[in-house]
Amino acid sequence: MPMDFERYKKMNDEKENYREMEGATVDHVYHNDACGDGYHIFLKVSPQGLIEDASYTTTGCGFGLAALAVVTKLVKGKTLAEAEGVGPADIEADFEFPEKRRNYPVTAVEAMRQTLAQAREKLAVH
Numbered sequence: 001m002p003m004d005f006e007r008y009k010k011m012n013d014e015k016e017n018y019r020e021m022e023g024a025t026v027d028h029v030y031h032n033d034a035c036g037d038g039y040h041i042f043l044k045v046s047p048q049g050l051i052e053d054a055s056y057t058t059t060g061c062g063f064g065l066a067a068l069a070v071v072t073k074l075v076k077g078k079t080l081a082e083a084e085g086v087g088p089a090d091i092e093a094d095f096e097f098p099e100k101r102r103n104y105p106v107t108a109v110e111a112m113r114q115t116l117a118q119a120r121e122k123l124a125v126h
Contacts, residue, residue, distance in 0.1 A: 012062045017072040026119045030111035041115040049080045067108035
């Protein structure tokens with residue numbers, strides 16, 4: 001299936017979940033060594049470990065923005081444990097990346113998993 005360029009443009013125009021979050025439980029900065037992009041992920045997590053909100057900012061390109069938009073959407077409403085199960089294939093199921101850009105779902109998941117680990121540590125939720 002070819003990439004949906006109209007949806008890609010819409011995702012970059014609307015920037016779903018793109019914002020610094022006030023009152024975040026955790027925020028994590030991730031550096032994508034492959035391309036130099038910086039990701040900053042914010043999570044608001046209940047004391048029971050439910051992700052109530054997720055957002056991000058990035059210095060990266062539109063493909064990074066698209067991957068982060070999808071991964072933040074996918075983890076909202078999940079427990080930390082459930083969110084750890086979100087993988088690159090889940091992002092690709094929502095939005096198919098071109099072959100040369102398939103690293104973006106992988107790095108978005110890696111950044112999210114590091115943020116989830118930080119949340120688990122802070123809240124002592126296992």
